Amino acid sequence: MPPTEEDLAWFRSTFHPVPKPRLPEDCVEYYLFVFNSNIDTGNDSEIRLRLREVQKFAAGLQEEWLKNYIWQRQGFGLEMVSEDGVTLLRGRTEYGDSVEDEWVIVWLLRRLTRKFEDLWVKVNDSDGEFLLIEAAGTLPEWLEPEVAENRVWIHRGNLAIIKPQKIKSMRQNDENISLQEARRIVLEDPKRLLKSTSIEEEAFYRLRNYPQQIAENMHNALVTIPRKIAFLLHQKPAYISSAIEAFYLRDPIALKPLQAQGTSSLTFQPEDLVTVSVRFPRVGFAQLRSQDFQVPATWRTSLPPKSDAKGYSQAELGMKLSCGFEMLLSDPQNQDRSAVREMKMLLEDLGTGDEKLPTSPDIAQWPRQEDDEKWLDISFEDLEGELGGKDKAQGKKRGDFGDKAAQENLQRIVAQFEQFLNDDTAGPDGAGLFDEDSDNTDEVDSDNEMENDGEDKEASFDEERFAKMMREMMGMPTDMEVGGSGSTPERSIPAGGSGRIQELDSDDEDDNGDIQLVMQRIEAELNESGALNLDPTPRKIGATKRAMRSKDSTKSKQLELSDESDDADEENDVDVNLARNLLESLKSQGGTSGPGGNLIGLMGLKTPREEQDEQE
Structure with a gap:
């Protein structure tokens, strides 16, 4: 049917x-x-x-x-x-x-x-x-x-x-x-x-800068690496991208080969090192250079002393790159990648004698190129100047940060953002950039263009209206004034100081006393946690709390006694196991990101390093 x-x-x-x-x-x-x-x-x-x-x-x-x-x-x-x-x-x-x-x-x-x-x-x-x-x-x-x-x-x-x-x-x-x-x-x-x-x-x-921009996407640098890696990169420079990615996205499993005792198990042992010119993608070079990576034990004796700044920099970069190649070839999850299969075949040819490592005279014939690394440096003062629109016409000398393309992109973003903020035609759906009745997107309203040309409009802010709206949202009387201004304010909030509410109405002293006591306790807790403490110098929170609570000893005597005992316990109570576990977690991360490092960062502290004996 x-x-x-x-x-x-x-x-x-x-x-x-x-x-x-x-x-x-x-x-x-x-x-x-x-x-x-x-x-x-x-x-x-x-x-x-x-x-x-x-x-x-x-x-x-x-x-x-x-x-x-x-x-x-x-x-x-x-x-x-x-x-x-x-x-x-x-x-x-x-x-x-x-x-x-x-x-x-x-x-x-x-x-x-x-x-x-x-x-x-x-x-x-x-x-x-x-x-x-x-x-x-x-x-x-x-x-x-x-x-x-x-x-x-x-x-x-x-x-x-x-x-x-x-x-x-x-x-x-x-x-x-x-x-x-x-x-x-x-x-x-x-x-x-x-x-x-x-x-x-x-x-x-x-x-706009293509095709010249294509060459600028690359970066050449001198690095000190094992001769085997120099051989692989000479055969195919593109292998470096996979090695950098393996280093940049490393995990504890990938780091295991580097933590082994001795160098016999390593594919690329830190010996027979040569300094060669290597071509990097700019992003890859930045990822490799900027990573804070703990030197493996097998590499500590292979790096030159830090007093040789240039030699140490080249060797450190080569160490990171060598670790990336090691992790790339040893990690089981990479075995199906074409680049890994090709490199293993080349290494097998070296073992059988079908291929030979390049000699030092051979390497001396290879081209050597070293590009400037200034594009990695960013001056935040110059960046603020760019964002603030400061230029030489205003008597401000503008420095260089990053490369020219980065500066042009930032200037373009700032200009578009200012245009958006200065658009008076914006509605609930955002800024309308075109006339609704026009089909030609190239047409621009000449009146608006003349009105906005060279004008830097500031956002208007009605303080009185904003304060009134906030009082209504908080359920407070609308005739209350901020900062003590006004004819007969019920309460005034000081512009500076601790921000304590001072009670001016004396009709109900008992209720006002309760409210004041609660506010004092809240302030004390905020001071104890450091939320209101803008001075990094330590303060004696317990003494401050007792001084404030002395205004109403009858109502707060029991709370003061309990808080004093809590303060004493807090001064002497240190969880040694917690500290030890946190340090062990940091150590197991091997320089990578992890829960321990994230907790330390959230507390505003710098991740501690494990003390090591380095060759100076």
Whole structure:
């Protein structure tokens, strides 16, 4: 029996499609389509031929611009797939902590679309349409994340956004489009494509210094490492990313090989050390250099004295890198990684004699390059100057912190934030950056522009209204004044001092005395915990409490006696076991983060180091 209309209606009302799986964190995904009116959608062979040309050109771009580039986790790659009857190129890259890897991919995709005019690309990451996020301050209000799928494209190096067919107002748009609908609009209704210069500039702002920026994403440094590691890095410099990640994300299990007695069990023993030039991803170098890592016992005698600052710095960095390689190859969870399998095969070839370690004359022929590390240094005074808008025109000399790109990004963020704060048109949904009745996102209200040009508006604050609202929320009389101002205040709160409430009304002395006693006890407890103590000098809390409670000895005598005994107990009660367990927890962390270190940090203390005999 065929289904009736009622059955179909019930099925439509109860059927919920399987949601699209969410991308992993720190991952970018890209799709490349050929939309060409001269190629029939059913002619799959012709589309495949065109996509093969795209793949070949992409490989040439990587060979030209990314030959010496080291990806943080995964590289750029394209594979041909068929989805819903459509043949396309698809790629997915995990970029880890290196956000620049994601923008290198966007730059590659733009170059591809400039070469092939019928190539349309869409790209997103775990945050969704991140190009729209970059250009959030210039987007029309109808472009919400819920309706952005299949609307945002890269074509001929430009950003193209498909506008809705009909919208009731600039704030309302519930039209979702499919991939087939997007293709039809691109080929048959190009008037619906929104191409805005302001949106495109913001979306691709991070690419303003490309392709020169690609080389600046790398850092070269001299490090002292075992000859075996120098051999591996000379064979394939990209191995360094996996080693840095193993060091940076280490856990107690991964640290076990380094805690063994003796060096016989180590793959990379701290001997036969050589100083070579190593190329790092900038993020990886910062992660390696900034880590506070306890020197393993097997390496303590291999480091030069600290008096040799340069030699010790190179050896310390090489020690961390060597520990990363050791953990990478010994941890069972890494055995299926392609880089680990390749390195083990190379090491086996060394053992069988098929490969030989480089000699010192060979290493002397390798290029040596050492870049400046000033980009790691951040002057917080200069940073505050940037945030405060201080510049040379105001007589303030601005220093350099980080690199030039970091400074430009910070200045751009501050400028956009100030623009948001100074927007008088903001409503309950946030600041409205465009005219609601205008479809052209490049148009700007000239009156508002002239009004806001060069003006630094300050946020207005009505102290009297705020104080009244606070009194109403706390259930206090509305005629109460703060700071003792006013005609007949019931109570006054001093602007400074301990903040104790002074009772001025003498109609009910008993109740006032009770309230005052309670407030004194609260203040004493806050002083005892240090919440009100702005002076780091220790104070005798017990004496202060007894002095305050002497005002009403009849009501507080019993409490004073009990508190005095508690104070005496607290002065002599030290939980030795707790202290010992905390120190053991810190020791077991091996320099990594953990519960013991987190507790010490929350208390504002610096993690103590284990005293060791180091070669000076």
